[in-house]
Amino acid sequence: MNVLVVYATKTGVTEDIAKRLKDSCKQSLDVVSVKACTNEQLMKAEAFVLGAGVYIGKLHRNMRSFMKRHASRLLEKPLLMYVCAGEPEENLDDVLEISMPKNIQDHASRVLHTGGQFRYERMKPLTRWLIRAVQKNRDDASEPTINEQAIKRLIEAVDTL
Ligand SMILES: Cc1cc2nc3c(=O)[nH]c(=O)nc-3n(C[C@H](O)[C@H](O)[C@H](O)COP(=O)(O)O)c2cc1C
Numbered sequence: 398m399n400v401l402v403v404y405a406t407k408t409g410v411t412e413d414i415a416k417r418l419k420d421s422c423k424q425s426l427d428v429v430s431v432k433a434c435t436n437e438q439l440m441k442a443e444a445f446v447l448g449a450g451v452y453i454g455k456l457h458r459n460m461r462s463f464m465k466r467h468a469s470r471l472l473e474k475p476l477l478m479y480v481c482a483g484e485p486e487e488n489l490d491d492v493l494e495i496s497m498p499k500n501i502q503d504h505a506s507r508v509l510h511t512g513g514q515f516r517y518e519r520m521k522p523l524t525r526w527l528i529r530a531v532q533k534n535r536d537d538a539s540e541p542t543i544n545e546q547a548i549k550r551l552i553e554a555v556d557t558l
Pocket residue numbers: 405406407408409410411412449450451452453454455481482483484485512513514515516520524528
């Protein structure tokens with residue numbers, strides 16, 4: 398099956414997971430950033446994997462507009478989603494509620510929370526300063542991490558699309 402992975406990232410975490418999928422899945426995967434994705438790729442795909450980072454409680458803005466713009470095509474094929482986030486999985490429903498169209502949510506076979514990372518070196522200076530300040534003031538100042546178990550489940554889910 399021709400699976401198209403479309404990702405929206407700011408600091409590269411979601412992109413790296415997309416590349417890991419390409420390396421690890423048995424399916425043949427095309428990987429493209431949401432900005433570069435063409436209509437031709439969308440029409441050729443037999444299934445979709447969407448990946449997005451979470452920013453201020455919402456999925457990456459480019460993924461939100463992509464889902465709205467291409468909803469009718471996305472609804473025609475099997476679809477699953479992974480979400481890179483610093484906050485724990487309990488908050489995922491709220492994020493999806495406000496930033497993923499309900500019909501695509503219902504259509505998705507899975508939405509997996511893969512954890513995330515703060516890549517300070519890839520942030521703009523003001524963002525870096527802000528995130529460091531927020532982290533300092535938290536009771537639990539531990540850094541978010543990628544959930545390797547979730548990545549394993551994601552790979553399995555892609556291979557059973
Ligand atoms: C400015 C900023 C805001 C963020 N806001 C949230 C948030 O509201 N909820 C959350 O779970 N994670 C949040 N994160 C963490 C990101 O989702 C996490 O770093 C993710 O791995 C980023 O993925 P990306 O590198 O693909 O963009 C935020 C990160 C930054 C830099």
